[in-house]
Amino acid sequence: xxxxxLKRILLMIPTLFxxxxxxxxxxxxxxxxxxxxxxxxxxGQAGAGEAASGGAGLYxxxxxxxxxxxxxxxxxxxxxxxxVQRFLTMMGNYLxxxxxxxxxxxxxxxxxxxxxxxxxxxxxxxxxxxxxxVCIPLGIAKAVRDGSRFDVITSTIILVGYxxxxxxxxxxxxxxxxxxxxxxxxxxxxxxxxxxxxxxxMGKIMDYLWHMVLPVxxxxxxxxxxxxxxxKNSFLEExxxxxxxxxxxxxxxxxxxxxxxxxxxAIIPIITGFPGSxxxxxxxxxxxxxxxxxxDGMGLLAYQSVMNRDYPVVxxxxxxxxxxxxxxxxxxxxxxxxxxxxISFDKVR
Numbered sequence: 001x002x003x004x005x006l007k008r009i010l011l012m013i014p015t016l017f018x019x020x021x022x023x024x025x026x027x028x029x030x031x032x033x034x035x036x037x038x039x040x041x042x043x044g045q046a047g048a049g050e051a052a053s054g055g056a057g058l059y060x061x062x063x064x065x066x067x068x069x070x071x072x073x074x075x076x077x078x079x080x081x082x083x084v085q086r087f088l089t090m091m092g093n094y095l096x097x098x099x100x101x102x103x104x105x106x107x108x109x110x111x112x113x114x115x116x117x118x119x120x121x122x123x124x125x126x127x128x129x130x131x132x133x134v135c136i137p138l139g140i141a142k143a144v145r146d147g148s149r150f151d152v153i154t155s156t157i158i159l160v161g162y163x164x165x166x167x168x169x170x171x172x173x174x175x176x177x178x179x180x181x182x183x184x185x186x187x188x189x190x191x192x193x194x195x196x197x198x199x200x201x202m203g204k205i206m207d208y209l210w211h212m213v214l215p216v217x218x219x220x221x222x223x224x225x226x227x228x229x230x231x232k233n234s235f236l237e238e239x240x241x242x243x244x245x246x247x248x249x250x251x252x253x254x255x256x257x258x259x260x261x262x263x264x265x266a267i268i269p270i271i272t273g274f275p276g277s278x279x280x281x282x283x284x285x286x287x288x289x290x291x292x293x294x295x296d297g298m299g300l301l302a303y304q305s306v307m308n309r310d311y312p313v314v315x316x317x318x319x320x321x322x323x324x325x326x327x328x329x330x331x332x333x334x335x336x337x338x339x340x341x342x343i344s345f346d347k348v349r
Contacts, residue, residue, distance in 0.1 A: 119191060126216045170218035
């Protein structure tokens, strides 16, 4: 086991390096970088100043910035050095989790990400808890009642929910329950109300939960179908195996067969995805859901960073989330051994 873990960790290094190298290379060829955006902003301000001073109707030709000023801007953003040197310097800083400062927000990338995490953690963790809490019991019930009216009705409902995009469902919920056209039951923006600090402890909890109903519903409904059907199919596959027939022939009740024999084998593919889903739940963000419900989280930050060519945020968050993804994959593989002792990584070459 230890040798397998060591091999996986060593493989993470070139994977992480390759992801960062490809992304860094792409950013070098994307037009409209931070230097170009700052030049356009300075030239726009200069043009506005001339217009305010009474020269709006005179054409003076394309002036632009002088070379010295452009070089100052390139040095300010670190583009005065060769790309290879900038990449190696960046990776050296990333080893100690120094991601620099955001060009657009003018604050540390770490502080910026931390300020956005409460929204993403709220959406991700509630979605994770609800999906696993609902889908596993529902999938087991559907497997036991395979082909029944209950199975058909629940399959139809969850597949309809899966077919509706989350942002479309969010708009529908706002129209119905957010004061759009019918009832004004739930709030529309933010995680808490403006007077949240004035509320009691129970009032704060209820206010937070009340704000999360619509966005969590929008992000959860579409995820129910996949996990429910995965659970159902996994249990159905085990129920039809020979050892289940043998257990029934020995006189065991259906509950004993299901939870003593079938459950521990059928739950393996569901449990093995648990570590990765749990970790990524802290950092996931949905641009459309956050935009619809006015939630300033990681999804909106990622979109703004790409559009504004905020390279420290783009590359810094990519580095961090790539590490999270690689670690979660390793934990998922190790969970196989925890739930099924028959699996041994010592035989893997």
